[in-house]
Amino acid sequence: MARAIMIQGAGSNVGKSMIVAGLARACLRRGLSVAPFKPQNMSNNAAVTVDGGEIGRAQALQARAAGRDPVIDMNPVLLKPETDTGAQVILRGRRFATLRAREYGARKHELLPVVLDSFRTLAATADIVLVEGAGSPAEINLRAGDIANMGFAEAAGLPVVLVGDIDRGGVIAQCVGTHAVLPDADRDRIVAFLINKFRGDVSLFDEGVTEIASRTGWRPLGVLPWFDGAWRLPAEDILDISSRGAGPVKIAVPRLNRIANFDDLDPLAADPGIAVEIVPRGRPLPGDADLVLIPGSKTTIADLADFRAQGWDIDLLAHVRRGGQVLGVCGGYQMLGREIVDAEGIEGTPGRFPGLGLLDVTTEMAPAKRLARTTALHPDSGTEVQGYEIHLGVTEGPDRARAWLTVDGRPEGAASADGRVRGCYLHGLFASDAFRTAFLGGLGAAPGTLFYESGVEETLDALADHLERHADVGALLALAAEVR
Incomplete structure (x- = not known):
């Protein structure tokens, strides 16, 4: 029976995608059959799957980390923005509709059965499914009909690990604030937390970890230092691309x-x-x-x-x-x-x-x-x-x-x-x-010295090492629940 756990963020761009990719490679190296899953993604940077559809680029990278070919069930809902208020909706790899934000909000409930079906189809092929949320569950104004964060976690019966980003500052408020605004049932789904993107001496945040744990009751799983190799992995956001060359x-x-x-x-x-x-x-x-x-x-x-x-x-x-x-x-x-x-x-x-x-x-x-x-x-x-x-x-x-x-x-x-x-x-x-x-x-240009594809593989291995070294990966995986 497959088990699953969901990684959600205390905000956008806290590093959820990278953490799931690293966990996927860590699971693969432990001999587990692992599959990534994101119920709903929003990105115009898509990947083509082996079964002829499209999913978010991050899920394709996570599939690679898991040693799998990308398939449409890994990201059943992909929103591709076309205007500031509307997006093309890709459902299980194919165009479903073009909807304005308010129209999509009114129709999200139609998509939950499809999302759950993709999740269970994927779970039937794996020992563990690593589920990635989108944005933050603290956006409680979007909770009704939610399929991306707590709405999906509730429907699938999943425990949640919350990730906070210390690099942007205010990470204690991110985590404790999320605990404060969530309704009781959603709050109780969060079983642990991770702090990501720390620069400097990690021990300096020991007291911060204690404060978050004491104010929320959530189990701390570690503080992840900034991962310097992230730039070597395919970027999902154009803002994450920066040239390393000076030729x-x-x-x-x-x-x-x-x-x-x-x-x-x-x-x-x-x-x-x-x-x-x-x-x-x-x-x-x-x-x-x-x-x-x-x-x-x-x-x-x-x-x-x-x-x-x-x-x-x-x-x-x-x-x-x-x-x-x-x-x-x-x-x-x-x-x-x-x-x-x-x-x-x-x-x-x-x-x-x-x-x-x-x-x-x-x-x-x-x-x-x-x-x-x-x-x-x-x-x-x-x-x-x-x-x-x-x-x-x-x-x-x-x-x-x-x-x-x-x-x-x-x-x-x-x-x-x-x-x-x-x-x-x-x-x-x-x-x-x-x-x-x-x-x-x-x-x-002179003949290059970059071996790009092998470099991506080496970086995924280094990312898994990074997580194993700084987070309690075993404890995180033990928190996963059986897929029902």
């Missing part, structure tokens, strides 16, 4: 308003031979960039309009005139074309929208989304790439005749006549060390 080659990445599937940037940011600059809205694209990389977008047409509003279209043309190179991936590829046609209004108002005009291609939006895990070949270098496709729309035009990738023998992508502007739908290109070395060599 002579610079890649500029405009931070689109609805940037999506930006995991293409993780291997580049980790490569010591290059410098990656994420350009925020309101700042020009740097004039000394060797490559401008336009990433994916959840709402391509709106982000294209915002691209122009930032003046980045002018900067990009100047970059090309100086001899710089351009790469567009997915939504960025669509923007580089002559036109985007959205006859059905899939992204909003129906119409035809002029692109940046750097590739002689046109994209026609269509309601069917392509989701595929893909192996591609880069003929110029003879290297193979493992990646994925996740997009709406079909792109065709004369520059497709200069496709620079092949997938199952078919051409993929497009290139300008001089080869300095390229685009494709394939995400994950740069995780391949051989391809990344060949591509960056075309920009003048």
